[in-house]
Amino acid sequence: MNIPKYKLKEFIISNSIAWILGVIWLIPFVGVLMASIRPYREIVGGWWHFSPFTITLKNFVGAFNHPMFPIGEGLRNSLIIAIPSTITPLLVAALAAYAFARYSFPVKHYLFAFIVFLMALPQQMTIVPLYFLLRNFHLLNKFQGLILVHSAWGLAWIIFFMRNYFSMLPTDVEEAARIDGASDFKIFYKIVLPMALPGLISAAILQFTWVWSDFFLALVFLQNPEKYVATQRLPLLRGQYFVDWGILTAASIMVMLVPLLVYTLFQKYYISGMIGWSTEK
Amino acid sequence: MGEVKLLGVWKKFEDVTAVKDITLEVKDGEFMILLGPSGCGKTTTLRMISGLEEPTKGQIYIGEKLVADPEKGIFVPPKDRDIAMVFQSYALYPHMTVYDNIAFPLKLRKISKQEIDIRVKEVAEMLGLTELLKRKPRELSGGQRQRVALGRAIIRRPHVFLMDEPLSNLDAKLRVRMRAELKKLQRQLGVTTIYVTHDQVEAMTMGDKIAVMNAGVLQQVGTPEEIYNRPANMFVAGFIGSPPMNFLNGTLTEGGFVDFGPFKLRLLKDQFALLQEKGYVGKNLVLGIRPEDIYDGSLAQERASENNMTRATVEIVENLGGERIVYLSAEDISFTAKFPPESKVKEGQKIEIVFDMKKIHIFDKNTKKAIF
Numbered sequence: 001m002n003i004p005k006y007k008l009k010e011f012i013i014s015n016s017i018a019w020i021l022g023v024i025w026l027i028p029f030v031g032v033l034m035a036s037i038r039p040y041r042e043i044v045g046g047w048w049h050f051s052p053f054t055i056t057l058k059n060f061v062g063a064f065n066h067p068m069f070p071i072g073e074g075l076r077n078s079l080i081i082a083i084p085s086t087i088t089p090l091l092v093a094a095l096a097a098y099a100f101a102r103y104s105f106p107v108k109h110y111l112f113a114f115i116v117f118l119m120a121l122p123q124q125m126t127i128v129p130l131y132f133l134l135r136n137f138h139l140l141n142k143f144q145g146l147i148l149v150h151s152a153w154g155l156a157w158i159i160f161f162m163r164n165y166f167s168m169l170p171t172d173v174e175e176a177a178r179i180d181g182a183s184d185f186k187i188f189y190k191i192v193l194p195m196a197l198p199g200l201i202s203a204a205i206l207q208f209t210w211v212w213s214d215f216f217l218a219l220v221f222l223q224n225p226e227k228y229v230a231t232q233r234l235p236l237l238r239g240q241y242f243v244d245w246g247i248l249t250a251a252s253i254m255v256m257l258v259p260l261l262v263y264t265l266f267q268k269y270y271i272s273g274m275i276g277w278s279t280e281k
Numbered sequence: 282m283g284e285v286k287l288l289g290v291w292k293k294f295e296d297v298t299a300v301k302d303i304t305l306e307v308k309d310g311e312f313m314i315l316l317g318p319s320g321c322g323k324t325t326t327l328r329m330i331s332g333l334e335e336p337t338k339g340q341i342y343i344g345e346k347l348v349a350d351p352e353k354g355i356f357v358p359p360k361d362r363d364i365a366m367v368f369q370s371y372a373l374y375p376h377m378t379v380y381d382n383i384a385f386p387l388k389l390r391k392i393s394k395q396e397i398d399i400r401v402k403e404v405a406e407m408l409g410l411t412e413l414l415k416r417k418p419r420e421l422s423g424g425q426r427q428r429v430a431l432g433r434a435i436i437r438r439p440h441v442f443l444m445d446e447p448l449s450n451l452d453a454k455l456r457v458r459m460r461a462e463l464k465k466l467q468r469q470l471g472v473t474t475i476y477v478t479h480d481q482v483e484a485m486t487m488g489d490k491i492a493v494m495n496a497g498v499l500q501q502v503g504t505p506e507e508i509y510n511r512p513a514n515m516f517v518a519g520f521i522g523s524p525p526m527n528f529l530n531g532t533l534t535e536g537g538f539v540d541f542g543p544f545k546l547r548l549l550k551d552q553f554a555l556l557q558e559k560g561y562v563g564k565n566l567v568l569g570i571r572p573e574d575i576y577d578g579s580l581a582q583e584r585a586s587e588n589n590m591t592r593a594t595v596e597i598v599e600n601l602g603g604e605r606i607v608y609l610s611a612e613d614i615s616f617t618a619k620f621p622p623e624s625k626v627k628e629g630q631k632i633e634i635v636f637d638m639k640k641i642h643i644f645d646k647n648t649k650k651a652i653f
Contacts, residue, residue, distance in 0.1 A: 170370065170372070172369075172370050172372040173374060175366075175368070176368060176374075176433075177374070178333065178358075178360065179331055179332075179333070179364065179365065179366045180360070180365075180389060180433070180437075181359075181386055181389040182360070183360075195376060197376075
């Protein structure tokens with residue numbers, strides 16, 4: 001790398017700041033990683049003691065097959081909930097968002113404002129009525145119930161997000177398709193959806209991550225320990241009198257790994273899709 | 282067949298009237314240009330023909346078929362109008378290859394795969410796209426995208442082509458070439474074409490007929506020669522031609538002169554007779570003359586007489602190589618002339634200039650309409 005002299009000072013300062021911030025940000029993660037891959041006796045005095053240093057996957061195996069709250073089962077439950085809770089609202093919201101972006105109908109603007117307003121509602125405010133609602137529908141303690149709640153919750157922001165995304169796509173491509181002979185629905189799924197792919201993927205990643213990381217709704221709606229999702233199981237691994245840091249950190253890493261993997265795989269789309277948060281038309 | 286007829290068509294967008302009472306007939310196989318400045322309603326007119334906009338009032342026929350009549354509640358959607366459109370932005374489907382872009386209209390019509398393949402290859406061959414069929418639009422240059430857009434329009438063999446400023450995103454050199462290619466293609470296919478542009482050179486060189494629009498109103502329809510030589514009003518006269526026509530305000534005297542103040546010009550006998558008959562004697566009118574119809578006196582002595590010449594000061598000379606654009610003034614009257622390269626006039630010089638009285642136009646000062 002060739003850096004001209006007059007830029008050297010600037011280069012050193014900006015790089016130092018970036019590195020310092022990065023390291024501060026990373027230290028807790030390094031701690032978690034160290035605790036998870038080393039035996040308990042090595043980290044109990046602090047993970048920063050590097051001698052002796054033994055690498056073991058015992059903690060991961062232990063957390064995965066934990067006798068009381070196996071994280072493996074938790075991960076499976078989380079996936080069972082997160083995947084449909086991502087796909088369902090995405091499909092419904094994409095249709096609604098397209099209508100908001102392209103068609104005119106009575107009270108459109110009020111309806112859209114109302115949806116935006118729904119985004120501001122805190123989950124805690126709705127939890128009691130939702131609880132009764134699910135109980136009346138016999139969906140309490142069932143995956144379907146939680147999927148329904150997550151899907152409904154996701155609708156508002158995905159409609160907002162996708163509507164902005166669709167608004168920014170050029171209309172003349174859709175008009176060209178109309179003239180070429182495509183029906184409204186064909187235009188939507190043959191032209192608009194493929195063009196909106198980065199937006200859809202971003203929305204999917206965000207929704208998936210949120211559902212995956214959810215603790216609150218799962219805590220309220222899933223009471224049967226067998227149905228607990230991964231995030232619900234993490235605190236339970238602590239034990240009452242004794243904290244096995246190895247098991248706990250290994251479980252945390254396994255839970256973190258899934259959204260991290262999703263981000264890494266779709267990073268390219270994710271960045272170009274973030275345009276949906278802009279309201280510019 | 283492919284005639285297009287608009288009868289008393291209006292389009293209003295809330296408070297704005299984009300198109301006012303347009304009646305226009307495009308014959309089968311004709312290349313019609315809709316020409317006008319931006320915001321004149323030409324694109325709206327095209328969009329109404331395509332079915333992307335619904336007229337507020339009036340009727341539109343494509344062939345024998347009435348495709349839009351709001352009073353009768355008739356509106357045929359674009360896909361049933363048998364038209365194809367080329368957009369200014371080309372509007373290619375970014376996620377499809379060139380092949381799929383061109384094939385898309387046929388796929389929607391459920392035509393067999395073999396037939397689609399034959400036709401796509403035929404069109405690609407015609408437009409020189411054969412090598413590019415597997416590429417995506419973003420891997421193409423502007424000119425290539427343009428041709429893909431054309432291919433997508435041609436493949437359907439529609440009755441009418443609609444083109445909305447299809448060349449305006451190309452660089453100048455390519456535009457000149459595509460102009461000729463497009464014209465050739467249209468002749469070859471013989472399909473009725475309605476072409477929107479704000480570029481008068483495109484209009485003059487490509488169109489069989491030109492419809493000039495301004496502020497939502499159709500100003501004149503005619504062949505390029507008619508539009509150029511017999512403009513219907515001052516707008517058309519001023520819009521077509523570069524540099525634009527000179528307009529000089531004057532008064533018609535009893536002796537058959539138009540008096541501009543600093544100088545007078547004598548009308549030809551039949552010109553004066555016509556104006557006399559219409560009662561313009563003693564009244565104000567506007568004389569229009571194109572820059573190329575004003576001559577450098579030193580080069581046109583055989584044409585000069587005391588009735589058609591004056592002295593003027595050369596303000597600015599623009600040398601374009603093949604011709605010289607000369608900005609002149611006679612007291613408070615300024616005008617532009619186009620002289621041949623042999624002309625040796627210099628800035629600041631006082632020269633004699635000669636008006637070609639056979640080529641003048643006279644406009645009514647109030648209505649701005651041409652008297653001749």
